[in-house]
Amino acid sequence: MQAEIITIGDEILIGQIVDTNSAWMAKELNKIGISITKISSISDQQSEIVAALNNAQERVSLVFITGGLGPTNDDITKKTLSDYYGMSLIQDDELFEKIKLRLEKYRIPMNRFNREQALIPDKAKIIPNNFGTAPCMWFERDGKVAISMPGVPFEMKGIMENEIIPELRERYHTSSIFHKTIMVQGIGESVLAEMLSEWEANLPQSIKLAYLPSPGQVRLRLSTNGVNKQILKMEIERQVAALQEIVPKNIFSLEDLPMESVVSELLIKKGCSVGTAESCTGGYIAHLFTSHAGSSTYFKGSIVSYSNEVKQNLLKVKESDLITHGAVSKQVVEQMAIGARKTLNVDYAIATSGIAGPDGGTEDKPVGTVWIAVASETDVITEKLELYKIRERNIRAASLKALNLLRIQLLN
């Protein structure tokens, strides 16, 4: 089963927001055997919306539309789709009451914009939106379905998860698409491609391989589709086993999991706690850990020691080492990790110190020079990284490398 996504909003076309909805929707739809063949982002104009919908419906019989349902005047999707399907907008009393109650809960008085949100196309199926006031609409004509949802990500996600996906599962009986993602750390894309070239050449025709590099890691994705999910799965598992023999140390997960989740699972399994002492990563590792519910079980805290004073006072880094070796050094990062382990009273502490850039490099220590360390009860291991020239990239790559260092420690 194939579908397309249309996202509506001038804010996307002028680059003010990044369209994260499409990726999320595509991923969720893939899981139930619906593959997205095209994503189009268009402006809040009637002619554009009509053209894009006509166009998509020539190719596929299922179209997902997000955006343009807000209460303000720049949002015209509801009116446009209602006209397109020859419907009239009428007030939905139930929706009106719901909007009223919702506003009362937040002590917001109802105004004409909210009242207009209670208008619905008279012949469309209305899908409940429990996360906001914009209605979600299911249109259908000549066997072709178009579903219009709000563009606010958490509203769209709530509606998709609770209403649309279950409905689609019931309605369409589709063949399965099976993806397997293998997470690889520490080998660049082209080196990895060469290491895997023989294995890749011998993959069955039905299996497609893709390389997805990002700072500090490469995701390998094997994809196949067919009717018997069990057989697809077995064939893929066989290929993955062969792959693991080629790069045994660099694969950190056989699921599409972020590094911090892999580390967290190991910490939980071992019943160990962790903390961080972050200089160049500036709290990003702590943020990665705490982005996940339940992280308080193993994550106790961090000291973001941006200044040398904080390094000395809270992490007990020796002033003499800061002077002799500089903050970006093996000596200092070691002491940071040991200090954090003690101060935060944790089993493992991760430390980072480096030059994130874009400025601040020297000949000896160019931008991208980062020291990372992991302290445990028995020892401290350190590693020097030579990363990139771009701040954002360095923060992310150094964080992943440091987490991977802990992962390897936890496996030993």
Next chain:
Amino acid sequence: MQAEIITIGDEILIGQIVDTNSAWMAKELNKIGISITKISSISDQQSEIVAALNNAQERVSLVFITGGLGPTNDDITKKTLSDYYGMSLIQDDELFEKIKLRLEKYRIPMNRFNREQALIPDKAKIIPNNFGTAPCMWFERDGKVAISMPGVPFEMKGIMENEIIPELRERYHTSSIFHKTIMVQGIGESVLAEMLSEWEANLPQSIKLAYLPSPGQVRLRLSTNGVNKQILKMEIERQVAALQEIVPKNIFSLEDLPMESVVSELLIKKGCSVGTAESCTGGYIAHLFTSHAGSSTYFKGSIVSYSNEVKQNLLKVKESDLITHGAVSKQVVEQMAIGARKTLNVDYAIATSGIAGPDGGTEDKPVGTVWIAVASETDVITEKLELYKIRERNIRAASLKALNLLRIQLLN
């Protein structure tokens, strides 16, 4: 001048990666008067690439293509475009040498994948890529231009900034698009829309208004276009002045700046330092500060006190208050801010403590309950927030609210 963007890659269509390139490109192109009228994401298939390019060139005479230029077998953009324009692939000796040198620098041996990257379409204009090994290609036929760039964000950005944008500026003499963004904190979208309804109704026809809500803030965007940039700018400034009279306290910036940059500017101006004590925001505020180059001038460090033990030991929160009032309370967040100010030796300290969710709420303190505080030399101000049910959203919204609390303090 109008243009379209085509992004190529199965990873986008299965939702494995979010297309952040398009937003960045759209924004940069807008600045030089090129507006993006459509963004299409398609798969790594020859037929799809050809169809999308044909389609786009029917509507506009400038098309930007990203993706599918990697060294691996799943990337077919170069071959497809070369065929499309009736060209042959030949080795570019200069590019070959560059790739060789680059690989040597990273001590990576050259392999056939790298060698293939040195192949170029014989009649295309080759644009230097100083950030990677994939070439960037400029195709032209019948006055229509198509520019193919790598999909790796920092490579694409480097090429756009250094090569493409200067070239486009010189070549096309376009009318100006003028956008003005006004950042509003602390008023929801529909309430704001009502407050502004009269002002909005009186906007000149040539000015377009859009509301862009995200957790904790609404961006208002005024857009207009024409030939005389000075006149456009004056008219917009006049409207912004009127707007500021309606919501004087909630506008935190008249530029599209993130909250932390506005706060940082104020800190720099006052010569003050800042630190954070973060519980529910888990290091995210520290990460926001340290994402920006030069932050070490004013940002000294953070204590991410996820456990009560860290709150007591490093921030000197009283055990009795933790027991009596709980970690999510006015008493505790106040002590966290005061403790952080002292421990980190900073002028201002921000503190957060709350229930980020999705679980962990009680009847008294449901998920989304967050206390924030800002301590200065003279006082501590606190605020209780009742936020959402979604973890990611709560972390972001609480961080922005806390930063805004500091902003208001800095202005007083």
